[in-house]
Amino acid sequence: MLKLISIVESLGVPVFMVFMEEQEKYIQALIKLHRGLERQGPGDINYSNYILSQISDLPTNPRIADIGCGAGAGALFLADRFKSKVRAVDFSREFLDELEDRAKQRGLEHLIETIECDMGSLDWEPESIDLLWSEGAAYNLTFKGALKAWRPLMAANGIAVISEMNYFTSEVPEPVRVYMQNAYPTIGTESENAGHVNSSGFEILGIHRLPSKAWWDNYYGPLRENMNSLKHSKESIMQSVINETEEEMKLFEEHEKYYGYSFYIMKAV
Numbered sequence: 001m002l003k004l005i006s007i008v009e010s011l012g013v014p015v016f017m018v019f020m021e022e023q024e025k026y027i028q029a030l031i032k033l034h035r036g037l038e039r040q041g042p043g044d045i046n047y048s049n050y051i052l053s054q055i056s057d058l059p060t061n062p063r064i065a066d067i068g069c070g071a072g073a074g075a076l077f078l079a080d081r082f083k084s085k086v087r088a089v090d091f092s093r094e095f096l097d098e099l100e101d102r103a104k105q106r107g108l109e110h111l112i113e114t115i116e117c118d119m120g121s122l123d124w125e126p127e128s129i130d131l132l133w134s135e136g137a138a139y140n141l142t143f144k145g146a147l148k149a150w151r152p153l154m155a156a157n158g159i160a161v162i163s164e165m166n167y168f169t170s171e172v173p174e175p176v177r178v179y180m181q182n183a184y185p186t187i188g189t190e191s192e193n194a195g196h197v198n199s200s201g202f203e204i205l206g207i208h209r210l211p212s213k214a215w216w217d218n219y220y221g222p223l224r225e226n227m228n229s230l231k232h233s234k235e236s237i238m239q240s241v242i243n244e245t246e247e248e249m250k251l252f253e254e255h256e257k258y259y260g261y262s263f264y265i266m267k268a269v
């Protein structure tokens with residue numbers, strides 16, 4: 001999913017208009033590649049449980065949002081755990097349909113409200129969310145941009161949990177830096193991101209690194225199976241998406257100690 005941001009960021013108007021059709025095809029190929037997967041990014045249910053165990057100040061029936069929910073691994077986990085309603089936001093109808101099917105299969109449909117919209121334009125009532133959850137999706141607005149866009153939604157003392165891909169060190173190997181310049185130019189270190197948190201009306205309660213095993217077991221592993229079944233596709237755009245995903249995986253395999261996802265647990269202050 002990483003390359004998508006580079007395309008979106010590198011295209012300006014009017015070039016954007018010219019390439020819009022290509023971009024739309026790219027997004028559709030990306031969605032097709034991720035179809036049927038439980039997750040569209042790295043994560044792990046046991047690790048999510050661990051993250052929740054670090055939070056003590058939530059109301060019994062929190063008002064929850066999962067932003068950039070994809071097919072809803074996070075939304076379903078939260079609905080089940082809190083038996084509370086979850087607003088699940090994504091701009092892909094296809095992923096939201098998968099989430100609705102899964103919610104039905106698990107008897108959780110009464111707790112899931114799917115909302116097809118842009119995560120950067122949520123016109124919800126201010127201060128209406130007690131627990132904001134977003135895994136692997138904030139980068140679409142940049143981490144700083146997501147904090148700014150979502151802070152007004154937070155209830156007093158509300159908790160936000162955002163998993164963000166970041167550097168684990170300021171000494172980043174050249175191949176990683178070069179790749180990120182294209183894929184995610186605004187990627188920061190944990191301490192840079194902590195600075196954004198502190199200047200955005202949040203207080204950091206903790207920063208926790210998602211183990212790399214969760215990338216392989218729950219995301220890249222299943223994704224590779226989809227790649228294998230689509231590798232003979234006649235669509236050239238699908239071939240590009242598969243090649244770029246291979247490149248992304250190889251980079252992570254070789255350099256996983258330098259970057260990855262960190263969960264930021266934050267309290268609205």
Ligand SMILES: C[S@@+](CC[C@H](N)C(=O)[O-])C[C@H]1O[C@@H](n2cnc3c(N)ncnc32)[C@H](O)[C@@H]1O
Binds near residue numbers: 140
């Ligand atoms: C890497 S996936 C993570 C999905 C899910 N949270 C998970 O961990 O499985 C990022 C998700 O953000 C969604 N997305 C990207 N840009 C968006 C936007 N501007 N508004 C709403 N959703 C967006 C994508 O459709 C995708 O489902």
